[in-house]
Amino acid sequence: MQRTLGLVGGVLVVLAAATLVVQILKRRSDAAIDPAIVETFRRRVRAWWILTAVLAAAWLIGITATVVLFGLMAFWALREFITLTPTRPGDHRTLFWVFFLFTPLQFVLVGLRLYGLYTILIPVYVFLLIPARIAMSGDPKRFLERTAKIQAGILICVYCLSYAPALMTLRIPRGVSDMPWRFLKIEAVAAVPANAAPANPVPANPAPAPAGGESPPEANPEERHPPAGLARSDLDPEAGPRLLFFFILMVQLSDALQYAWAQIPRKHVIVPTIHPTKTWEGLLGGTASVTLIGAALWWATPFEYWVAGLMSAVIALMGFAGSLTMSAIKRDRGVKDYGTLVEGHSGVLDRIDSICFAAPVFFHFTRYYLILKGVLEPIV
Amino acid sequence: MDVKITGAILALLARFFSGASIRWIDCQPDTCQRVYFANHTSHLDAVVLWSALPPEVRCLTRPVAAKDYWTAGRLRRYLATRVFNALLIDRTEIKVHQSPVDVMLREIGQTYSLIVFPEGGRTSGEEIGEFKSGLYYLCKKRPDLELIPVHIDNMNRILPRGEVLPVPLLTCITFGPPMWLEAGEPKADFLFRAREAVRRLKEL
Numbered sequence: 001m002q003r004t005l006g007l008v009g010g011v012l013v014v015l016a017a018a019t020l021v022v023q024i025l026k027r028r029s030d031a032a033i034d035p036a037i038v039e040t041f042r043r044r045v046r047a048w049w050i051l052t053a054v055l056a057a058a059w060l061i062g063i064t065a066t067v068v069l070f071g072l073m074a075f076w077a078l079r080e081f082i083t084l085t086p087t088r089p090g091d092h093r094t095l096f097w098v099f100f101l102f103t104p105l106q107f108v109l110v111g112l113r114l115y116g117l118y119t120i121l122i123p124v125y126v127f128l129l130i131p132a133r134i135a136m137s138g139d140p141k142r143f144l145e146r147t148a149k150i151q152a153g154i155l156i157c158v159y160c161l162s163y164a165p166a167l168m169t170l171r172i173p174r175g176v177s178d179m180p181w182r183f184l185k186i187e188a189v190a191a192v193p194a195n196a197a198p199a200n201p202v203p204a205n206p207a208p209a210p211a212g213g214e215s216p217p218e219a220n221p222e223e224r225h226p227p228a229g230l231a232r233s234d235l236d237p238e239a240g241p242r243l244l245f246f247f248i249l250m251v252q253l254s255d256a257l258q259y260a261w262a263q264i265p266r267k268h269v270i271v272p273t274i275h276p277t278k279t280w281e282g283l284l285g286g287t288a289s290v291t292l293i294g295a296a297l298w299w300a301t302p303f304e305y306w307v308a309g310l311m312s313a314v315i316a317l318m319g320f321a322g323s324l325t326m327s328a329i330k331r332d333r334g335v336k337d338y339g340t341l342v343e344g345h346s347g348v349l350d351r352i353d354s355i356c357f358a359a360p361v362f363f364h365f366t367r368y369y370l371i372l373k374g375v376l377e378p379i380v
Numbered sequence: 381m382d383v384k385i386t387g388a389i390l391a392l393l394a395r396f397f398s399g400a401s402i403r404w405i406d407c408q409p410d411t412c413q414r415v416y417f418a419n420h421t422s423h424l425d426a427v428v429l430w431s432a433l434p435p436e437v438r439c440l441t442r443p444v445a446a447k448d449y450w451t452a453g454r455l456r457r458y459l460a461t462r463v464f465n466a467l468l469i470d471r472t473e474i475k476v477h478q479s480p481v482d483v484m485l486r487e488i489g490q491t492y493s494l495i496v497f498p499e500g501g502r503t504s505g506e507e508i509g510e511f512k513s514g515l516y517y518l519c520k521k522r523p524d525l526e527l528i529p530v531h532i533d534n535m536n537r538i539l540p541r542g543e544v545l546p547v548p549l550l551t552c553i554t555f556g557p558p559m560w561l562e563a564g565e566p567k568a569d570f571l572f573r574a575r576e577a578v579r580r581l582k583e584l
Contacts, residue, residue: 075548079399083550089504089540095547 004238007245007300011052018045037263047351048252055248059241063168064111066244070165071107077157077349077356078103084333085149090139094130098150102126103158110162113169122159127151156326156356157349163359167247170366172239173375176302182374239302246294246301247315247362251354254290254316255323261285275327278320287316307369314365315358322357326350384439387463391431391438398424398538399550402432405584406557407528409434413493414526414558416441417515419508419578420497421536423449424546429495429530430464432553442467443495444484467494481517498574502541508579511571519561519570529556529574531581554581 022045025038058066082095102122109118131147173179262282270278294312298305326349370376394400418429426443433441447468450460460466467487469480488494496518498511519525533552556577561570 079548079550082547083399083534087537089536092537092540092543092547093545096545099548 003300004242007242007249007297008056011245011249015045015048015052018048040259044256051248051252051351055245059245063165063240066168066241067107067111067165070161071104073348073352074107074158074161075099075103077161077347077352078153080347080349081153081157082150084330084335085153087146087149088139088141090137091134091146091150093137094133094150097133098126098130098154102154106158106162107165110166110169115166115169118162118166122154126154130154160356160360161352163363164244164247164355167244167359167363167366168240170240170243170363170370171235171376172243172302172370173234174236174239176370176373176375177298177304177307179373179375182372236302242300243302243366246297247359248355249297250290250294250312250315251319251358253293254286254312254319255354257289258282258286258316258320261289271324274331275324278324283320287313287320290316302366303369311362311365315362318358318361319354322354325357326353383462387438388435390427390459390463391435394424394427394431397546397548398428398431398535399548400428400432401550401552403552403554403584405554405581407555409437410526411437411440412526413488413490413524414441414528415493415515415518416495416528416530416555417498417574417578418495418530418532420499420502421504421532421541422502422539424539425497425532425535426464426466426495428535428551429532429553437493439465440491441493441495442488444469444480444497446471448472479517481514481521484518485521498571504536504541508575511575513567513571515574516561516567516570523561523563525560526558527560527574528558529577529581530554531556531578533582554584556581 018041022038022042026042054069055066058069078099087095106118106121109121130150131143134143134147134150258278259282261284262277262279264281264285266281268280269276270280270283291309291313294315295305295309298308301308301311303311367376371378416429418425426445430438430441430443443464443466445460445464445466445468447470449456450466450468451457460468467484469483484494496515498515499509500512501509503509515527519527531554533554534549535551537547538549538551539546559574559577565573
């Protein structure tokens with residue numbers, strides 16, 4: 001509880017400070033700073049407030065509310081994506097299934113914690129169904145291109161984004177970062193028969209874990225033990241939500257810090273044809289700062305401080321990749337923001353592009369970590 | 381009263397599901413008598429355009445719609461006659477002394493505005509079709525009516541011809557600057573000018 005309050009309280013303090021800075025900058029109309037930058041900053045701060053408030057609200061209500069919230073975000077982002085992507089009348093039925101069946105289904109599976117299903121529903125079943133259904137419509141014109149567009153849309157907006165609420169479903173024991181690394185202990189484990197391990201309070205012959213070790217939460221706790229001898233009371237119920245909050249915080253910080261570092265005078269733009277304000281200074285400076293901040297916040301995560309730093313660096317790099325990719329698509333379609341349909345507002349997709357790319361990678365890296373720590377069964 | 385509430389809810393739903401962004405370019409919402417004319421690609425066009433108007437304008441605006449489509453089934457009939465207050469035109473029985481233009485003029489009186497789709501039917505959406513002459517005759521008899529060109533973008537992808545289930549993409553509805561029938565303007569010139577006014581809004 002203290003850790004959660006510390007994290008949320010810290011974020012609120014930072015946000016309040018940012019709002020104060022915005023107000024001061026707005027008062028100084030003579031400012032040496034470009035008013036456009038102040039305006040961008042003001043919009044971002046407002047978006048963070050909204051994001052924090054919504055996340056906090058969803059949290060208080062529970063995991064279902066968070067999953068629904070991200071589901072709605074995905075639905076809206078997909079709308080923006082497909083609106084800007086030319087499709088042909090033959091794709092209509094396919095799009096109907098994508099919007100009204102598979103998008104909700106993906107989030108339902110996440111909410112049910114069916115890891116073995118939600119990780120493959122879209123990349124296997126939906127990706128095969130889309131071209132088949134388009135072929136059924138009998139319009140072969142630019143077939144591969146149309147298929148790829150719809151696949152990219154559902155992959156980025158729905159599949160990738162659904163990994164963010166999936167972070168909440170990870171079962172994380174208390175003090176996992178104090179546990180020994182399993183791969184360093186292989187010899188020791190091998191030397192002792194598995195059931196005789198002294199740290200194992202589970203009665204002999206525990207019920208076999210269901211496929212993937214991810215059974216629905218309502219299963220009888222007597223029959224389902226977290227692996228590696230952890231009793232249910234050892235799980236930290238707030239660790240999942242805190243991990244999601246940490247993740248969103250790191251993505252937003254890396255966006256902001258990359259932008260801030262890109263303001264220094266000597267600029268080396270990375271790809272001017274795609275994104276004129278992303279510079280090497282911004283990428284390296286932003287990633288380095290986020291790594292340090294992430295390491296400093298290790299107490300809010302299940303990780304050791306150095307792992308927390310590395311994870312934050314991965315989040316920063318993936319966030320960069322996400323906004324670069326989405327701006328390449330925007331460039332191709334000749335628009336500045338996905339939200340240009342609503343004047344003066346950038347769209348949902350502009351706000352979540354970094355989250356979409358960072359979420360699946362962070363989720364799986366966290367899983368690898370938990371497996372290496374021996375608290376999560378690897379899937380055989 | 382219940383009709384008003386249904387109307388408000390329906391407008392809100394239409395706004396949400398079409399995700400419409402509404403732009404008024406060189407034009408402001410007004411309760412004066414107007415004729416909104418738009419391109420037509422989907423059954424939902426009239427509903428979406430109607431819901432894009434502010435409530436006080438909406439209650440004075442009547443979409444012109446085909447009687448055969450909007451009286452088929454109880455729900456459609458209720459929506460058309462009570463909620464949208466639609467002006468239903470019988471496409472199958474057009475009589476000389478009871479032409480649709482006369483019906484429209486009689487029905488709007490000195491208060492109501494109209495929503496018309498001068499292409500006469502739904503088109504595929506890539507090109508705006510030729511305008512039928514009804515708009516011209518309407519203006520010739522009532523040159524004081526303000527003509528507002530409206531462009532509805534993307535509706536052909538949301539509910540194309542021949543489909544029943546919509547796909548929730550985002551639309552954009554653009555209202556353009558008012559125009560009038562000039563004195564002595566030939567029919568063909570006027571219809572061309574009107575069509576261009578709608579087409580131009582697409583590029584803005």
